[in-house]
Amino acid sequence: MFHENLLLIISLLFAVSMLVMLGQKLKISYPIFLVIGGLLISFIPGVPMIQMDPDIILTLFLPPLLYEAAWYTSWRQFWKWKRPITLLAFGLVFFTSTIIAYLTSSIIPGFTLALGFLLGGIISPPDAVAATSVLKGLKIPKRLVTILEGESLINDASSLIVFRVALVAVISGQFSLEKTISDFFIVGSMGIVIGLAIAHILYVIHRFFPTTSNIDTALTLMSPYVMFIVAEHYHFSGVLAVVSGGLFLSYRSHELLSFSSRIQTTNVWSTIIFILNGIVFILIGLELPTIVAGLDDSSLEKGIQYGLLISLITIAIRFIWVFPSVHIPRFLSKKIRDTEPSPGWKGPLIMSWAGMRGVVSLAAALSIPLTIDGVAFPHRNLILLITFIVILITLVVQGLSLPLLIKLIKIEEIDDLIPEEEQTANIKLRLMRASVEHLETNFQTEIRENELVANLKKRLENTVALTSERLESLECQTMKFEEVHEYKRVYLDIINAQRIELGKIRKEKIFELEAIQKQQMELDFDESKLSQTGH
DSSP, X not given: OHHHHXXXXXXXXXXXXXXXXXXXXXXXXXXXXXXXXXXXXXXXXXXXXOXXXXXXXXXXXXXXXXXXXXXXXXXXXXXXXXXXXXXXXXXXXXXXXXXXXXXXXXXXTTOOHHHHHHHHHHHSSOOHHHHHHHHTTOOOOHHHHHHXXXXXXXXXXXXXXXXXXXXXXXXXXXXXXXXXXXXXHHHHHHHHHXXXXXXXXXXXXXXXXXXXXXXXHHHHHHHHHHHHHHHHHTTSOHHHHHHHHHHHHHHTHHHHOOHHHHHHHHHHHHHHHHHHHHHHHHHHHHTHHHHHHTSXXXXXXXXXXXXXHHHHHHHHHHHHHHHHHHHHHXXXXXXXXXXXXXOTTHHHHHHHHTOOOOHHHHHHHHTSOSEETTEEOTTHHXXXXXXHHHHHHIIIIIHHHHHHHHHXXXXXXXXXXXXXXXXXXXXXXXXXXXXXXXXXXXXXXXXXXXXXXXXXXXXXXXXXXXXXXXXXXXXXXXXXHHHHHHHHHHHHHXXXXXXXXXXXXXXXXXXXXXXXXXXXXXXXXXXXXXXXXXX
């Protein structure tokens, strides 16, 4: 049994890797391609039906995915756009859940209001990974990306609290909207308190204990699970515990980790998050046969009809909410009109169409218990089928058409942010000037008497001069896109030539492997920095 499960996991990882590469080749966002690929794989004869334990879905996958998202969220930008993020993450979730609850309880026979809120909590949160991967490389205002990512970070908490309260109501047979609202605030606020408390303990360990890069990395991997499990143990929001703790530790990360720990932790987390996201998205497709097996033909036909109808209504609800929530505050507040650029109609249109569902919806749906006191959970397979259809429709239809929509409306960049490349040049110039000033102030004797230190000063001064010229060209906007592209092409070609020469050096067996590997790493860093600029 163990060997079969291990082989299944390895096969899934291999399938994820192959499908992601194929998706990149076809220029299709990998979450979309993985869902479609998983769906197609599930129809291959001999492929085992996959049914994951509902008790471990949320605990295994969700904490690290949320923690990683919180770690790379800019607190400054998050706070700047807190109003639209809050309106989407809380207001839209409640609005969606309420409409879906009353709709489904009125059109689906035997579907109670509690089951309706349960389904609403499941399908209300858009997926951060899906939106980010689709928007990657597309030219849209940074504020839209920040708002969408911030919404996806927080709405997981609000939707799962709705889901949890509705689940308790289904099990107990009693549902009260007033109690749901009061429970939401208690569960949410205490989750934040627990997350921050654990984050402070981890801060002390990282900051004042003699940790190594391996220990630091291991601690970051344990952190989200500890926050989530402790909060859930006391029946509070594990999601908000992970998000609040992750935001706090991210803000303090420069104090916690050494350069080697940061490099190692970044690489390890990048791989783990890729694996977790890949497995969850492919599981969305692979789970369909298991869902269908629990329904008879008439229930399946009805379920598909309900799923399509609810998908369309869910998409429409987002449009109904987004446009008023963007423009009404501007109409009511002069301060907002004076301090924030007008979003017009293009920004809200993109935000409305970017409501793709994914990992959290699947995880929540699969975490529904199979039975209640030995009796099958009411309409569980129907809820799973509707969730699957909503995910499939929003991911495939909206995900594939979103890049085309952005290109068609030609949204202008009206952010008040300094372009990323210009920010990078400014920071580098400040650092180099501080270095030269520090050398001249504290090491005059060494500069005169030590040729190596003198050369270091000259190298820093040369870097200051080159960076200043580069910054001037960026500020004057004299660099055309074609020129930047040509510069990158030539630079990458030079790096490739250096790699070829390094390969010859390696074959000569004159120099130590360690020295060659260090130079290889420098080339890797140069190429990485080059690939991150000019987007």
